[in-house]
Each structure stands twice: as C-alpha cells, then as structure tokens.
Amino acid sequence: SQQGEEDPQALSIQEGENATMNCSYKTSINNLQWYRQNSGRGLVHLILIRSNEREKHSGRLRVTLDTSKKSSSLLITASRAADTASYFCATARKAGGGNKLTFGTGTQLKVEL
C-alpha cells in the first residue's frame, strides 16, 4: 500500500520558475525522504528530513516538514529543463528493525524552455 499522496500529480512550469510539490502521509514517521526518477527506472535520493526537523536545504532544494499536519513540501528553485522527472516522497517507519520506506504516488514535473 502507498502511504503518501502527492499534489499535484503533474506540474508544468517554465525554466527559471520555482516548483513546489506537496506530500501528505498518514502515520507517524522517523524521517521523510524525497526521490527523483527519470524514465520510470532507478530512483535517486535527493534529501532526507528527520521527524524532529522542520526545514532542510540542499542546493536548489528546500524541504519542509509539518508533523502535526503530516505533510511535507519540496521546493525546487530556479528550475532547469534537466529537472524534468517524477518526484516521490517516501516515509520511513521502524519495521522489523529496518528503515522500510513507503512511497507516495509521485508528481510528474515538466520544465519547459
């Protein structure tokens, strides 16, 4: 089952604009992660935010986490055509001692020149 719901499902913007994607989840978490996927194959880890953190930055990425609302957002600033991809949030809960991730449904981002 998929825990996260991402909003919007698809987003089309012009190069240079900012892109904001939102993720909602249902249960308590240890951390929340964002991944990027090109062409339906391997996912690339972008950023991780712990449950006791509220905001985190990495380059052009900014992630926020609101555990009271069970939601997170990913902001990509000054977008580039190369940012075109699907973006997934994933939540981590303890499960059998592991850090099993439950993925959302994804946002398809298209950045046009």
Add this chain to the structure above:
Amino acid sequence: GAGVSQTPSNKVTEKGKYVELRCDPISGHTALYWYRQSLGQGPEFLIYFQGTGAADDSGLPNDRFFAVRPEGSVSTLKIQRTERGDSAVYLCASSLRGGDSSLAGYTFGSGTRLTVV
C-alpha cells in the same frame, strides 16, 4: 561495485513461467530492499533483508514470490507461475544498515522491467 546492479534490465516471459531477478547491492551495505513499481504508481515494498535474513516480507503479494540473500550480498527475487499482473519494474535498493542509523537514504538500482505475455 559503485552502485546497485540489477540484471537483467528487461525480461519478457510467458505466462506460467518461472523467473529470477538478480540484485547486486553496494559492497558493505547490509540492508537490501525489493520494490515493485507499476506504471504511473510509486514503488511498493516487497521485502527487506538485513544481512542474510528476511527481516520483513510483508509486501510479498502471494506465495508465488520468494526472495533469498544467502551470503548477505547478492539477492535473487524469484517468481513462480508468472501472471500478466506481475508485469512491472522491479527495483532493488540497498543502504548501509537498517534502523534509525540508516539516514542517508537508499541507493536504487536501475530496475528490471518484467513483462509477462
């Protein structure tokens, strides 16, 4: 190796046949995960290994699916009596270790696209 390697990259099989999908994780990564992703969906958890043992196999859809990791490195996902509904991209990921200490995220392989005809 430098990354997570999955073979084959594509597999077409006939309904009812048996298939094996292989995952070679990053050297030293003790945690290994299998996910399945259908078109337009996010990856869905299948099974998690910590070392050689399956710590959580709650995502395996039925007893046609089985996975092993006999030496704590390479893992094989085995699907018996394949059905058309098994068609998907099967993704493998590894991380340095499970638990709260694994906070660097997963490293995913490029996946195996399985098509059952």
